[in-house]
Amino acid sequence: MIQPRVLKGFRDSLPSQEIVKKQVIATLEEVFSSFGFVPIDTPVLEYTEVLLGKGGGETDKQIFHFVDNGGRDVAMRFDLTVPFARFMAGNLHKLPLPFKRYHIDKVWRGENPQKGRYREFYQCDFDIVGIDSAVADTEILLMMSDAFKAMGLSRFTIHLAHRGLLNAFLNHIDCGDHAVEILRIVDKLRKIGEQAVKNQLIEIIGSDEAAAAILNYITPKEGESTTQTIERLSELAGNEEEHTKRLKEIFALLNSLGIASNFILDPSITRGLDYYTGVVFETFLTDLPSIGSVCSGGRYNDLASLYTKEELPGVGSSIGLDRLLSALEELDASLAHSASSSDILILFLDETLLPLYLKTAQTLRESGVRCDLFLSDKKLMAQYKYGEAHEIPYALFVKGEDDFTLRNLEQRSDHELSLKEIVAQVKGTL
């Protein structure tokens, strides 16, 4: 006998979870396509050299890679961004720019698993490439906001900062050489606290003064307006103008859209990844801050520089779907309760009526009602339990050609109804 085990960090998905996941994805796709975004897909396996690019130290260790039967060095994608860059470089001539795509699929990382962190997980990416403008930045932000609202999560805050401005500031105080390390440390502020960040900064740059200046830059000031903050940061960066202007434009657009209250300028947001050059953002749920960012991203100068000479600026964002799903569950969001397998269960009571059961089921299905037929004449109790286990709201007694009783399984109440009324009833309460 072989043990039915699954690998560390991998898991099965039961119908109750899978139905919710599919619905969340459907909701997201609806929002994305309403903005004119189109779906793409890329292979799960790529040449290792394509995925590793210049060879990032940490990703090397985390990537699943092996030699295939043809002797090729291949690897499983560990995110959707790198394959997207390769995809853009290879299909540039087929795609009109600016190009807006979304991509929702599994990725793999050989990392040590923890709660909400697995070796196989879903990512949901959406990007606009081929344009560098405040409108594109804002559209991504707006779409994030719409997506969360569509999922029934209206209590969220998107924290915004500007990587370019921060880099200008670091150069201004002569810390540009350590930019990558500094970003990584600052990114941990929320987690390890101010003092720990300061200590680590001093260790890296060897200057108390510079460390203090960096902390000052990233610490939000009480009672300051967004405009004031932008001016202050600009000043700290040596009266930087270009990035400052972009930030102002974005906030002006968010204001005109009337959604500025969901956004906050937060200079402590840096994102650890070093390819960001413009605006960066992270999304936090008001009622579940401990879960961390559920959607983050930013603007990058050049997506596909590894694969093509063509310059491709872009802005994009990524939703951690697994993290989001556990958030929906914890917050008891209505989307998390939509796990019913069908709308109505036809009860099996009398074998001689079977043709009528099947015919009724077909009629209901044609009217757009999801209809499940119990498959044997077990005790009624068992049939009710089946319905409940599948979260089916209604059971139907088919007693004759035009003789129906619709039972609300939760309320345990019966109603004699015509087939037409049954359809209306079932659809009306969905």
Added chain:
RNA sequence: GUGGAUGUAGUUCAAUGGUAGAGCACCAGAUUGUGGUUCUGGUUGUUGCGGGUUCGAGCCCCGUCAUCCACCCCA
């Protein structure tokens, strides 16, 4: 990858190195107007897996697998 904690019935939890238990859930039957009550009976099990110590291991030791936590990194 490094360090730590944990692993007992479907589930929540017990059991001093001395015969593996309870509630809930589940199944069968009786009662109940086509479910909720009540009663009777039943399975709750390779104590994650494999070794070792011991007369004897759920308990102690080693290994292994998995989960959780921290680091690292990130979603």
